[in-house]
Amino acid sequence: MTVTPETAPDTPPAVEEKPRRPVQRVALRTAVVLTYAATVVGLLYTGMRVLGMEVTWPLRTLVSYTPYLTAAALLPPIAAALLRRPKLAAVAIAVPLSLATLLAPRFLADEQPTPGGPEITVATANMYFGEGDPAALVALVDEHAVDILSVQELTQAAVNGLDAAGLAERLPYRELGRVDGAVGAEASGVYSRFPLTRNPALEFEATFAMVGVTVEVPGAAPLELLGAHPGAPWAPSQVDFWLADLAQLPPATPDGAVRVIAGDLNSTLDHAALRDVLDRGYRDAAEEVGQGLTGTWQPRPHSKLSLFGITPPKVALDHVLVDERVAVLGVSYGDLPGADHDPVIARLTLPAE
Structure with missing residues (x-):
């Protein structure tokens, strides 16, 4: 059928697109x-x-x-x-x-080994040049039943404050400061519920004094722990010191004593230098249980590290590193008033004796 003009359907007129201004x-x-x-x-x-x-x-x-x-x-x-x-x-x-x-991998829990030894709790805390609240730290030791505590930036005043708050009653064994016993803002310390001895083989000349110990945990294989605190790359002039400190952290010994590194490592898992440390036989406890994205350090408001008055968000600088034979049962985080780091608490199972 032919459609005539009279019967053809109406065709809507074309809409012209409006030109942009x-x-x-x-x-x-x-x-x-x-x-x-x-x-x-x-x-x-x-x-x-x-x-x-x-x-x-x-x-x-x-x-x-x-x-x-x-x-x-x-x-x-x-x-x-x-x-x-x-x-x-x-x-x-x-x-x-x-x-x-x-x-x-940081928010996916990994399968853990079954070492068959005792369970212990290891914690690390940076006291910000001794300004962290000693009573709050002792309360965390009680709350989490901490067995071994690694402390950084431990001044003599902080040592006295921790003793006054009762830490010596909870963790009676300790090694503090440098080998000569000097304690200052650049010093670290390790407190323990179990007997320990100084282990200078784990220590080396570094930006901060690190403390190496051998801990006698009943029923466990020998445990060597380094309370670690490498330098920080807070300025271009500090980068070489930071890299040198991380490079000298002792490797794990798969056929020897069980090794743990606990401290403020001034590095996240996004730093190649820290991943190099893990490649020497360690695992990050927080990453093992799916908490590797939890931040532990944030500069204080209005500090030199704040940019245009804006304080950067938290990043994960504090770590408990364990060797391949240790099982990580869980990781918790605490609050330490007066400090700029959050304590990290790791529950571990050690290999049997």
Whole structure:
């Protein structure tokens, strides 16, 4: 049948697209350029993190905040999708996915060995040049039934305060400060419920005085513990000291004494230097039980480490590292008023004697 003009259906007139205003065009182009730039920066950062190439001081600081940067890396792919740039969105989403893959082991618990020995609780606490509240630390020892306590930045006043708060009654055995017994803000200490002896073989010349001990835990194989406190890369001039300290941390001894390193390591698991330590036979207790993303250190408000008055979020600088024969049962975190670090408490099972 032929449709005549009189019977033809009405055709709606074509709608002409309104031309964008110059301001809108500029804003759109700017948004696209910024999204491309953010994607490129994200890809470069991801490559740096994967390859462990934080070779400059700013990167050594920035890499500590990888968990937060992973969340921020979701913005470019979202922006690209909103800007109708599907290819850019596909490339940009690779950044948060890659970084999330690196972070995944920290919130996934691992299967533990069955060493068959006694259970003990090891804790580490940085007292911020002795300003941490001694009574609060002793309360944590009571709350978690801590057997071995590694303390950093332990001044003589802090030692006296801990004694006054009753720590000596709970953990009667101790080794403090340098081998000559000197205690200062740069010193560390180890307190124990079990007999211990100084083990200088674990110690070395470092930025802070570290304390090595051999602990006699009933029913357990020999336990060697280093109360560790490497230097911090807080300025370019400190990076070499920090790297040297981490490089000298004693390796685990799979066929010898069980070794544990507990302290403020001034490093996160995103630092290649700390991953090198783990490669020498250790596992991070928090990561083993799926708590490896829990931050333990944050600079004080308005400190020199705050940027434009903004205090950076917490990062995980404090660790209990255990060798492959030790089972990690759980990890807890405490609050230490007056200090800028949160104590880390790890429940462990040691190999039998």
